[in-house]
Amino acid sequence: xxxxxxxxxxxxxxxxxxxxxxxxxxxxxxxxxxxxxxxxxxxxxxxxxxxxxxxxxxxxxxxxxxxxxxxxxxxxxxxxxxxxxxxxxxxxxxxxxxxxxxxxxxxxxxxxxxxxxxxxxxxxxxxxxxxxxxxxxxxxxxxxxxxxxxxxxxxxxxxxxxxxxxxxxxxxxxxxxxxxxxxxxxxxxxxxxxxxxxxxxxxxxxxxxxxxxxxxxxxxxxxxxxxxxxxxxxxxxxxxxxxxxxxxxxxxxxxxxxxxxxxxxxxxxxxxxxxxxxxxxxxxxxxxxxxxxxxxxxxxxxxxxxxxxxxxxxxxxxxxxxxxxxxxxxxxxxxxxxxxx
Numbered sequence: 001x002x003x004x005x006x007x008x009x010x011x012x013x014x015x016x017x018x019x020x021x022x023x024x025x026x027x028x029x030x031x032x033x034x035x036x037x038x039x040x041x042x043x044x045x046x047x048x049x050x051x052x053x054x055x056x057x058x059x060x061x062x063x064x065x066x067x068x069x070x071x072x073x074x075x076x077x078x079x080x081x082x083x084x085x086x087x088x089x090x091x092x093x094x095x096x097x098x099x100x101x102x103x104x105x106x107x108x109x110x111x112x113x114x115x116x117x118x119x120x121x122x123x124x125x126x127x128x129x130x131x132x133x134x135x136x137x138x139x140x141x142x143x144x145x146x147x148x149x150x151x152x153x154x155x156x157x158x159x160x161x162x163x164x165x166x167x168x169x170x171x172x173x174x175x176x177x178x179x180x181x182x183x184x185x186x187x188x189x190x191x192x193x194x195x196x197x198x199x200x201x202x203x204x205x206x207x208x209x210x211x212x213x214x215x216x217x218x219x220x221x222x223x224x225x226x227x228x229x230x231x232x233x234x235x236x237x238x239x240x241x242x243x244x245x246x247x248x249x250x251x252x253x254x255x256x257x258x259x260x261x262x263x264x265x266x267x268x269x270x271x272x273x274x275x276x277x278x279x280x281x282x283x284x285x286x287x288x289x290x291x292x293x294x295x296x297x298x299x300x301x302x303x304x305x306x307x308x309x310x311x312x313x314x315x316x317x318x319x320x321x322x323x324x325x326x327x328x329x330x331x332x333x334x335x336x337x338x339x340x341x
Contacts, residue, residue, distance in 0.1 A: 005166075005231055006050070006053070008037070008164075008165045008166060008231070009033060009037065009046070009050050010050050010053060010054055011164070011165075012033050012036055012037055012165070013029065013033060013047070013050050013051070013054065014054065014059070015036075016029060016032045016033065016036070017029075017061065017072065017073060017074050018074060020073055021073065022071065022073070023064060023066070023071030023072055023073035024071055024072060024073070025068060025069045025070065025071050025072075026044055026047055026048060026051075026070070026072070027044065027069075029047050029051075029072065030042050030043075030044055030046075030047045033047065037165065038167075038227065038228075038229040039229065040229070051072060059074075060074060060075035060076070061073070061074060061075060062074075062075045085123075085124075086120060086124060086128070087128065088128055088131035088132040088135055089135070091120065091124075091128070091129075091132040092132065092135050092136065092139065094117070094120075095132075095136065096139070096141055098113060098117065099141035100141060101113065101192070102148075103147045103148060103149060103192075103195045103196070103197075104149060104192070104197075105148045105149070105150055106148055106149060106150025106151075106153050107149050107150070107152070107153055107156050107157075108153070108156065108157050108160055109160075109190075147195050147196070149197060149219065152219055152220075152222065155219070155222050155224070155225045156190075156197070156219065158225045158226065158227055159187055159190065159199055159219075159222075159225055160190070161227060162187050162225075162227045163187045163188065163189065163190070165227075165231075166186075166231050166232055166233070166234060167227045167228055167229075167230065167231060167232070168184055168185070168186055168204060168227075168228040168230040168231070168232050169184065169185050169186075169187055169201075169225050169226065169227060169228065170182070170183075170184055170225075170226045170228055171183050171184070171185060171217075171222060171223075171224060171225045171226075172222070172223040172224040172225075173217060173221055173222055173223065174221050174223055175221060176221070180223055183203070183204075183205075184204040184205070184228075185199075185201040185202065185203060185204055185215070185217070186201055186202040186204055186232040186234070187199055187200075187201045188200045188201055188202065188214075188234055188238065188240065189240050190219075191216070191244065191250070193249075193250045194250075196218060196219070196220065197218070197219040197220075198216045198217060198218055198219065198250055199216070199217045199218075199219060199222075200214065200215075200216055200240065200243070200244075201214070201215055201217060202214055202215070202232075203215055204232075208235070211255065214243065216250050216251065245278065245279070246295055246297070247277075247295055247296045247297040247298075247301060248276055248277050248294055248295070248296040248301040248302065248305075249296065249297075249298075249300075249301035251296070251297040251298040251300065251301050256295040256296060256297050257295065257296065257297070257318060258293050258294070258295055258317075259293070259294050259295070259296050259302045259315070259317065259318065259321060260291055260292070260293050260315070260316040260317045261291070261292045261293075261294075261302070261306060261313055261314065261315055261316065262285075262289060262290075262291050262292075262313070262314045262316055263289065263290050263291075263292055263309070263312060263313050264288075264289055264311075264312040264313070265287060265288025265289050265290075266312055267309045267312030267313055268288060268289070268290050270309065270312075271290070271292055276292065276294045276305060277294040277295060277296075279294075279295060280292060280293065280294045281293040281294075291316065299320055299321040299324045302315070302321055303321065303324055303325055303328070306325055307325070307328065
């Protein structure tokens, strides 16, 4: 059995122990783990080995003999609540993050954040909250659209569980303008990008070395998600931060390409103030113009940014992106050349 499956079982074992104060017998733990992990069977010896591994790792788990047999539960150190201390400026930092994450309202992530926020309210002195409220009068977060994933709570909970337990997901997914698709994916992570949630996952129908195997699936397009009783192995060399840093946006597929855009001297200031990418390169030309080079996976990651700069930007390469902009510009010119409607 793989090391990953052992860790999944042990994590589930700790979750089950957290829910009881009177304790569970080994048999009860076995039945609970098998049910929640979706396993057809689980041997008692396996549960005993997992308990021994957790004890050897230093987890405070204690055993006690009762009438129904020996029960296991978390020790006092594990159950003890720790006081939370925070300053007014730390509350400001947390509340800004809370505002930015508002589109997650109704999801398991938001519920955890609200639970922590409530604990802070209960544990801090009125004087700290008074300073915090004063700070909040001069610092406000705007620009977040009124979007919520409350309706996708069940689907997101299933995806979150599958990510933590390394389970294959059977999904019904409907791309924009197309019929729903039945697919199987191996979910790696949830990404919050421009007020939308995306699931970074491997397409199970493609071989492990396929260049387009990693996909970014928008949560809004999930119609159904069911965790399977099949586990997958996430590649050891997969680095989420490095993977997402390859492009400008959230598009996926293949190796990122370099896009070159000429920016006028007038538009250069906007690009300097709001960089397109952490690894962008800028070549300054005579007269103040510059050539911006940024990595991206898809033309659509670049085209909207170029159009936003109007005549101050010109795509130099690759040719596909330049052609895409040219088509859009011609269509716009024809539309605006017509008489007003």
